[in-house]
Amino acid sequence: MESDNNTQTALLRFDAQALERFCRDVLIACGLGEEDAAQSAHVLLAADVRGIPSHGIGRLWRYVNGLKTGLMLVDAKPETVAETSGSLVVDARGGMGFPVSVQTMRRLIAKAETSGAAFGCVRDSNHFGIAGYYAMMALEHDMIGIAATNTAALGFPTFGRQVMFGTNPLAFAAPALEEKAFVLDMSTTVGTRGKIEGYDRLGKPLPPGWAADANGRPTTDAHALIDSLLHRRGGGIQPLGGESEQSGGHKGYGLAVMVDILCSVLCGAPFGPQVFDTATSSARVSQFFGAIKIGAFRDPSDFRRDMDRMLRDLRLCPPAVGSERVYFAGQKEFEHEDEARRFGVPLYQETVASLETVSRQTAVPLPKPKIRES
């Protein structure tokens, strides 16, 4: 997942722990239990620390609103609906997406310890932040982690023009040694709503090949697209790979449908166009998690050493003429994390403004910034 810093300006840096405490206290003030609030704050901050501000604390106001209006239920008790030694279906009962996701991933990791691998679903849940967070929970257990979620329908199939699935992100994390880890966290559509909103805010046209209007014609008008999506008039975001089979659009479409099947069809949750937001509400979504125990297949330290060799070879491979570096998924985020831990978490001015509003609403004081950058 890339940061969307091309669409915003001006940064303030905050201490990560102070921000996380603020976030936790705000959620407690909204009625959430202490542990649920702490887990939620930790996931939200991880996004900012890793350089994915579209999914970070800038969204805190949405959760505050969600909890206040009852879209997200503060006192929901997740219920286990189905369980075997290597699988799990949990009903979140409309509660916050973060804690139930953390708890489900933990249970799957424990199951994978004996079963070798474990997959599970969470239904009737809410937005869970960055998918990569949950996939990465597996790393310290010498496991490979997988996480995915469906979202409100925003993407349309190859040759179609009406939304049939969400931006359906898929995350995959595998541990290394000195190279830390491989962490893939990507939407299965070309762009996401967060990014399209970013273009709209700045009045910039969308990149060509991102979207189509209600007639199925290519469009670069971010504002009209958002309006059309909100009122479900047609149009949407292209699947990953773009608009034609020639560019591989049918591959992204197939992956988006796979995420929808794993997250929702598999556990009896709404799927496809039945998942949608309105001007005043956000859709209940469902999630999919997996843990694979490396030690079932081979010595985990050998695995980590081989991962180092592969990732280092990629990082150091000869760049194309005109390119400077070759990256692997997660590398930029780890570099961002190092910087954020050292100099503070960078927040855009408009994010800080939204936090000030939240601070006033909940009477939780916002910590002072460490550094101001331009």
Place this chain on the structure above:
Amino acid sequence: MATTRIRITREQLDRFCVEAMCRCGMTPENARTTAEVLVMTDLWGVHTHGTKQIRMLMKNFRDGRMDVAARAECVGEGPGWAHFDGHHSMPMPTSVLAMQTAVDKAKQTGIAIGTVRNSGHYGAAGYYACLAARQGRIGLSLTNVDPGVAAPGSRGAVLGTNPFAYAVPAGEEPPIMLDIATSVVAASKIYALRQLGKPLPEGWIVDGDGIPTIDPGNYPLAGALLPMAGHKGYGLGLMVEILTGMLSGGAFGKDVLSWVFGDAAPVNQSHTFIAINVAAFEPVAEFKQRMDVLIRQIKDAPKARGAERIYLPGEKEWEHREEALAHGLDLPEDVCDSLRGLADDAGMKVSWLEAC
């Protein structure tokens, strides 16, 4: 081009393939399993990965890239996993065994994984995913391949086309099956256009400097395929590499060799098969009914301007299969050529093949 092309039945093709492989030293059982995989692939219309490949696979035995006498061995297993060493035996029987083991284990554990190392070219990834889907599982099938794909910003290939397939059972509708290379296209598409002397669509390959080009002239001596959708497809390709070569303790990256080009050395591909038991998550009947709804919803959705149909992943393949089973298989010239060559190699005379 042949104008008097005859159509053959699935049984004719199957019988011929089994006999040819037996004559090349394979056991009848392994020959039957391999023929089943490759004939099914032809029925789907995916002829690049069908029976056309048998001749080269038999040559892999003669060249020492594979060992006709070798047998796959289970080198480790537990409640939800099994780990096989292919010992460079024919990959199709090994792959069927690994997927079937995962399917069986998933009955108890909900999900199970089978890995295979020291294998070769296993044909179409989708076959094994469908093997699971036929038994009420969601099936995933992945393999690494020798490097042919560039990373965004790299000069030269760093990763294989690393295909990925999944299949999901439905009720009245045929299963969903996606079987994709994680490069924009498979290398065979580049060769096809190069043979016709045609330029490539933009975004398919880079040249020897790592710069995008539409000229297939120097491929594959210089240049590389591009990953699908840039950095995301590159990430998916690496995910496949990690789940196959890395997890199985087999070869990865440049230690995976071509099954067609280069020195006649073991291919060293690794495969991974995952089976998710639908019944552990939801009553199967309900799941299948919901899959039908998902499929019909997409099929019936409004079409883009100029488009007539929206296809589900795998829909074209199931239609092709139905047509081929009803009216016979129409094999392209290159497949017939390869099968005639195989018949020669195996010392067989096949009348329908002469007329094909």
